Amino acid sequence: MPFDWSYFFSLFSVADFWLASLTVIELSALAWFIGMVLGFGLATAKLSTSRWVRLPATVYVWFFRSVPLLVLVVFVYNLPQLFPSSGGVLSVPFYSGLIALVVTEAAYMAEIHRGGLLSVAKGQREAGRALGIGVLGLQRLIVIPQAFRISLPTLINEYITVVKLTSLISVISLTELLTVGQRLYAQNFLVMETLAAVGVYYVLIVTLFGWALQHLERRLDLSLRKPTSLDTAEERALREGLPTIKATASRANISGAAPALQLRGVHKRYGTHAVLNGIDLSVRAGEVVSIIGPSGSGKTSLIRTLNGLERIDEGEIVLFGESYINASDKPNNARVRQGVRRIGMVFQSFNLFPHRTVLDNVTLAPRYHGQPKASTDAYALGLLDKVGLLAHAYKYPHQLSGGQQQRVAIARAMAMQPDILLFDEPTSALDPELVGDVLNVIAALAKEGMTLLIVTHEMDFALQISDRVVFMEHGNIQLAATPASIRQAPGAQRVRRFMGLEREESAVVAAQ
Numbered sequence: 001m002p003f004d005w006s007y008f009f010s011l012f013s014v015a016d017f018w019l020a021s022l023t024v025i026e027l028s029a030l031a032w033f034i035g036m037v038l039g040f041g042l043a044t045a046k047l048s049t050s051r052w053v054r055l056p057a058t059v060y061v062w063f064f065r066s067v068p069l070l071v072l073v074v075f076v077y078n079l080p081q082l083f084p085s086s087g088g089v090l091s092v093p094f095y096s097g098l099i100a101l102v103v104t105e106a107a108y109m110a111e112i113h114r115g116g117l118l119s120v121a122k123g124q125r126e127a128g129r130a131l132g133i134g135v136l137g138l139q140r141l142i143v144i145p146q147a148f149r150i151s152l153p154t155l156i157n158e159y160i161t162v163v164k165l166t167s168l169i170s171v172i173s174l175t176e177l178l179t180v181g182q183r184l185y186a187q188n189f190l191v192m193e194t195l196a197a198v199g200v201y202y203v204l205i206v207t208l209f210g211w212a213l214q215h216l217e218r219r220l221d222l223s224l225r226k227p228t229s230l231d232t233a234e235e236r237a238l239r240e241g242l243p244t245i246k247a248t249a250s251r252a253n254i255s256g257a258a259p260a261l262q263l264r265g266v267h268k269r270y271g272t273h274a275v276l277n278g279i280d281l282s283v284r285a286g287e288v289v290s291i292i293g294p295s296g297s298g299k300t301s302l303i304r305t306l307n308g309l310e311r312i313d314e315g316e317i318v319l320f321g322e323s324y325i326n327a328s329d330k331p332n333n334a335r336v337r338q339g340v341r342r343i344g345m346v347f348q349s350f351n352l353f354p355h356r357t358v359l360d361n362v363t364l365a366p367r368y369h370g371q372p373k374a375s376t377d378a379y380a381l382g383l384l385d386k387v388g389l390l391a392h393a394y395k396y397p398h399q400l401s402g403g404q405q406q407r408v409a410i411a412r413a414m415a416m417q418p419d420i421l422l423f424d425e426p427t428s429a430l431d432p433e434l435v436g437d438v439l440n441v442i443a444a445l446a447k448e449g450m451t452l453l454i455v456t457h458e459m460d461f462a463l464q465i466s467d468r469v470v471f472m473e474h475g476n477i478q479l480a481a482t483p484a485s486i487r488q489a490p491g492a493q494r495v496r497r498f499m500g501l502e503r504e505e506s507a508v509v510a511a512q
Helices: 005-013 015-046 051-066 069-077 084-090 093-119 122-130 135-172 177-188 191-220 232-239 299-305 334-340 358-368 373-386 402-414 432-447 459-465 483-488 490-499 501-511
Strands: 261-270 273-283 288-292 314-319 322-326 343-346 420-424 451-455 468-473 476-481
Touching: 005 015, 005 191, 015 051, 015 093, 015 135, 015 177, 015 191, 051 093, 069 093, 069 135, 084 093, 093 135, 122 135, 122 343, 135 177, 135 191, 135 358, 177 191, 261 299, 273 299, 273 314, 273 476, 288 299, 288 459, 288 490, 299 420, 299 451, 322 334, 343 402, 358 373, 358 402, 373 402, 402 420, 402 432, 432 451, 432 459, 459 483, 459 490, 468 490, 476 483, 476 490, 483 490, 490 501
Parallel strands: 288 451, 288 468, 343 420, 420 451
Antiparallel strands: 261 273, 261 314, 314 322, 468 476
């Protein structure tokens, strides 16, 4: 029997097919969107540290990914037999089908979202915490936007799957495309022509909405955005009226004033491995302290305890004479969060927020904490000018060099106008030729009287900039002394050997 082309083409003017297409669009869009929202909640629950939160979500995902959708559709449609009060809603095929699709899709979407959430680097959350941003703020401003961009291609593919799955709702007599087609070929027996037309309708829906979602994906793809540097005239115009940024700390140590930071008997362990063994350290306001030592000596662990990124097992940290961190503190302690806002942190790997412009990176925390946009933007632009990056204010982090990104990170830390700045190996991730720009910015902050604690392997820089150098080994402070004492004191031979100073002295003697 030949294919009836005239009948096939006539099916595209049948009103019932277009109404059924609208039903498919409504059903698939609602199921996809609601399933995506519920799936994110399930994904978050599966990643929870609480077993009582994680276990129910895990069971839900396991169960509803295992049950065939067709079985679930029929079951939901017949639920009024068990719960008569639900008949007003579930006896309507559209609502029954929607509920079945949402319940199933939430389980699949949860795994898509979980993959996206796991792909957001741990450093992004740490950078947010270091800026004093709370748990919900972290999710809303930092984690979810990045996770959504990562998950979007798979979410788009899942929408296409949902469109095709709507055909299974025909089993409970929903008037969708397949149901209309079945009614027609039951009357005229032109099965091939009718099903071919049904297929074309599905292709049109998938193509139209797939294109729209892919357009959204391209709009969110930061790699497609062109760098937007300001020209000289624009930079000059923007610079006019910007505030002059100066560090507010004074290098004068007022007699009797409390130290900026005090560590008293601080211990930190990872399991049975002790990384800090009773650290005692006092840092005066305006003092520059460099922390050096071999790898694994506890330098980074020490500096991460100072802004709550690592909990301490014993001891206490005091901030400007007030108790700040104790071993007994619970996570997200309000006192700790308040103290963190007084301590800026610059990370080894920058940890800039890739989905935000340079200016947005710098203004995010102040605006989150309630500062007005106009003054925040002006101050942030002043900071970017101070670190030599005003022309790049509207670029994204991936459009900058490593040295430029680290300078943005310094500006971001300064935007909260902290009393203390922490640097964790600020130049170790940079090419040698980029190191100088970052060190110059840090040196300028030191000259202005900012209290700085710097973990570094730049030995010459540490000796030039520091009021004191702290040498750590095996989780202990072996020596805390001025650069002059380290060069001369008989008891500092181990430190001089580590810093390469003895080799330099030997080379000088040999040359003479």
